[in-house]
Amino acid sequence: GAIGIEMCEALSDLWGIDTTLIEMAPQILPQALGSDFARVAQHELEKNGVKVLLAETVTGIKGDDSGRVRAVRTKGAGEIPCDLVIFAAGARPATQLARDAGLATGRFGGILVDARMRTSDPNIYAGGDCVELRHLVSGHTVHLPLGSLANRAGRVIGSNVTGGDARFEGVVGSFVIKVFGLGVARAGLTEAQARDAGFDPAYAIVPTTDKAHFYPGAKMLYFKLIADRKSRRVLGVEAICENGDAAKARVDAVAALLPHRATVEDVSNLEVAYAPPFAQAMD
Incomplete structure (x- = not known):
């Protein structure tokens, strides 16, 4: 999950500690991303020295006589020597x-x-x-x-x-995280979540740039739109870019439309601000 990834970056990048991420799901960030964008984020972790073990479980912690941790036992990867273990396996409401x-x-x-x-x-x-x-x-x-x-x-x-009548109708699951040199953002449902909710999802991935392609310093931005095949209702969006602000901005724009059952056409014709230093003319 997000906390585990953020701790991996802190340990590895800030303090130069050899770090291993153990994930029991077959991909990282399984509740946030589809498997394809998750692999991009995983590659960024591995490129920066983090070892990633997927579909793996911890079966035990090995310590020494002084009470210090010395290794983690896993189901498939055997025993991994270590000096510190951080559990970041999610949270359950204490109710x-x-x-x-x-x-x-x-x-x-x-x-x-x-x-x-x-x-x-x-x-x-x-x-x-x-x-x-x-x-x-x-x-x-x-x-x-x-x-x-x-x-x-x-x-x-x-x-x-205090006597008011405020309302909070619900959520669309907007999420953003920094993974070393990448910004990763999403809102709505992944393909798997859309299928579980009874939709028939289809998706398109658009490789583009965070600003006009001719503008100095333009970075590649990968944008995924997930929609229901029959109704063309937009169900989710994901974005990855070295410029995390650009990924978040694109996701935020679509996230605002999701509660209103926007279609693919609504998103394709969405009016957003344009200038070459900030966006493409057809963003």
Whole structure:
């Protein structure tokens, strides 16, 4: 996941520590990217000295008599010598108190809330990492423990408990991460998530540049658009570029359209600002 990748970069790039990333899924960032863009991010890790083990599990930690860690035991790669182990295997909402109070919880164990952030007891509000929110593309509830969403939920709760009528309708799963020299961003659903949600996804990958191709310093930008084959509704977007701001900007533009059931045509005709130092004329 994101925290594991960020720690790999910190350990390897800042402090020159030999680092191994162990991922039990067959790709890195399985909840954020399709397998093709995940391989690009994985290559960036490996290019910078991080060893990546996919479809691998940790079966044990080996220590010495002083209590210091000395190795990690894995199912397929054997024993890996090490001095430090960081577990970054995701988070589950700690909602036992809510369940004991009789509040409704969702499929991931998070507290279910409405658009005003009220729980099944309308006198109790909840927000942050303990709740599930409605995904505005799939229609299902999702657990997204992100500080950006917790801040939004907190503002809605604060307004409502003081007499306001603020609403937080849901999320589209916007996400961005720095992977050494690459910026990686996405919003909406991956192909696999779209299939699980009942769509028939198709996708196109567009290689372009972050600014006009003739402008000095232009960097390659790879942009993926995922849409439903029959309705042409846009379901998701992914972008990778050395210029992380450019990848994020393209994803943010499409993310704003996703709650409105935008089609491929809507995105292709989207008006965005243009000048050669910042974008292509047909961006």
